[in-house]
Amino acid sequence: MARYTGAVCRLCRREGKKLFLKGERCFSDKCSVSLRSYAPGQHGQSRKKVSEYGLQLREKQMAKRYYNVSENQFYKYFEMAERKPGMTGENLLKILESRLDNIVYRAGFASSRAEARQLVLHNHFRLNGKKVNICSLLVKPGDVIEVTEASRSNDKMKAVVETWSARPVPMWMDVNKDGMTVKMDRYPNRDEIDLEVAEHLIVELYSK
Known part of the structure; x- marks a missing residue:
């Protein structure tokens, strides 16, 4: 899959939270999430009923974009996390952090x-x-x-x-x-990873 080369601020707005993809701009008043806290596009401000699959997909997309990895890479890390002892979701985040x-x-x-x-x-x-x-x-x-x-x-x-x-x-x-x-020194504990993501939903998505 080709790497995303568009405006990264759109990605933050799509996920509804800061993913800190733009460096210093994310901490300034120019941050797009602060200025326009709704999804980009013509229908960004419309309310939509989100399905269970939609929730799982959003959590996966958010983690993938936060660490700036492709879909194929992300799935390989998930398979790696599954083979490790412990909770798959936490293992996945530890791999991404490393x-x-x-x-x-x-x-x-x-x-x-x-x-x-x-x-x-x-x-x-x-x-x-x-x-x-x-x-x-x-x-x-x-x-x-x-x-x-x-x-x-x-x-x-x-x-x-x-x-x-x-x-x-x-x-x-x-x-x-x-x-x-x-x-x-060591791998991080889950409470030391500042990404607000429900990793169990990512596991559910890939386990279907």
């Missing part, structure tokens, strides 16, 4: 996951000392991600880190802002 682009975003090295994806693709990071440019790579506890030596002197990278240095760092990772490194 993506390299998400770790870079959570650490404050990018203003959004889209920007984190671009930075990873452009070889700005190392994983355990080796250059990586695969955004979907799944980071494991104990892994260390660092900004490459060449990129540390990059003005844009410095500006991003400085701008987002005040962003709260998740308890499950250890970030060194000065050294521009982040270590994943």
Whole structure:
């Protein structure tokens, strides 16, 4: 499936909540969800009765868009989560949180996951000392991600880190802002993942 290249603010409006896809704009008065808190399109403001399937689909779409992954990738992560011990829904969110682009975003090295994806693709990071440019790579506890030596002197990278240095760092990772490194200590618990999604509905959707 082709990656979505349209206006990302429409995605937030469609889900009815901020998915933080636009970086700094999401925290400003220009946020589309704050200005127009209804779905985009001609019939966006009309009231519709949502079926059980519709509720399940919306939860899946919201999680998929929040982490900026394709439909095929999302379903592969679901299959992976099913094979792991524990609750499938929570396993799915933990897998999504452990993506390299998400770790870079959570650490404050990018203003959004889209920007984190671009930075990873452009070889700005190392994983355990080796250059990586695969955004979907799944980071494991104990892994260390660092900004490459060449990129540390990059003005844009410095500006991003400085701008987002005040962003709260998740308890499950250890970030060194000065050294521009982040270590994943463990997988996050469900209450440490700030996405307001009913993951059990995603499991029900794929279990049909």
